[in-house]
Amino acid sequence: MHTVKHWFNDSLIGQGLLVLGLGVGLNALLRHDDPPAMWLVQGVVFTVVAMVAIVLQRRRMSRVTGASPGAIAGLMRKIRHHEVPRDPRERAVMRRLVGDQLGKIERGERWLPYWLGAMGLVAVGLLVLGFTGGALGYSLFFAVFAAAFCVWLLWTRRRTLHLYRDMRRALREQG
Structure with a gap:
């Protein structure tokens, strides 16, 4: 496996x-x-x-x-496992990778409430349509799915931010 x-x-x-x-x-x-x-x-x-x-x-x-895609996949694996590379060049590449990923996540934070609000409005709208149209089962399923997806999205974002910030801190301590 x-x-x-x-x-x-x-x-x-x-x-x-x-x-x-x-x-x-x-x-x-x-x-x-x-x-x-x-x-x-x-x-x-x-x-x-x-x-x-x-x-x-x-x-x-x-x-x-400045690294190959294969090297980036290996570095991402090391980030997930909290492994700081010993090689200074590899640490420099990982530092750039962590900085880039953190920047993308933090820039996306501005739009997160709007996306979550839009998902909520669509779910509520479908619930109202399902209630008035008599097909409450599908709209209730979608509303539960949308709520679970939003919770999963927030949990994943928080976990990823914590992971990248820990790696940035470990890279600073190492070199």
């Missing part, structure tokens, strides 16, 4: 196969009336869009840090 997890983390092919499988599976589940060829075509479109986004993100992180 450990090597499969690393393969999905490091390999664009692995990530693409995962997105393709999820895309085809979700299309088969949600659009069971469509022919299987349509599921595959839509899955491929989803995969292409997701892989372009992943490649652009990797390229941007490579440009910012």
Whole structure:
């Protein structure tokens, strides 16, 4: 299991196969009336869009840090495991990576209340429509899903901020 997890983390092919499988599976589940060829075509479109986004993100992180995408994946793994690199050059790259990621998260903080508010308004609107239209089950499911998603988003953001701030502090202490 450990090597499969690393393969999905490091390999664009692995990530693409995962997105393709999820895309085809979700299309088969949600659009069971469509022919299987349509599921595959839509899955491929989803995969292409997701892989372009992943490649652009990797390229941007490579440009910012000056390291290869494989090295960045290794550094991200070290950050998650609270490991400070011993090599000074690797520490410098990690310092740039942590600074960039912290900056992105902190810049996004300004828009977070608006996104959460918009999710809440959509959930409340769907609840009202479901109540007036008689289909309360779907709208209640969506409202619970939206609330759980927002809580998960806030928890993940807080955990990630704590992780990056701890790593920044450890990097400062090391060198």
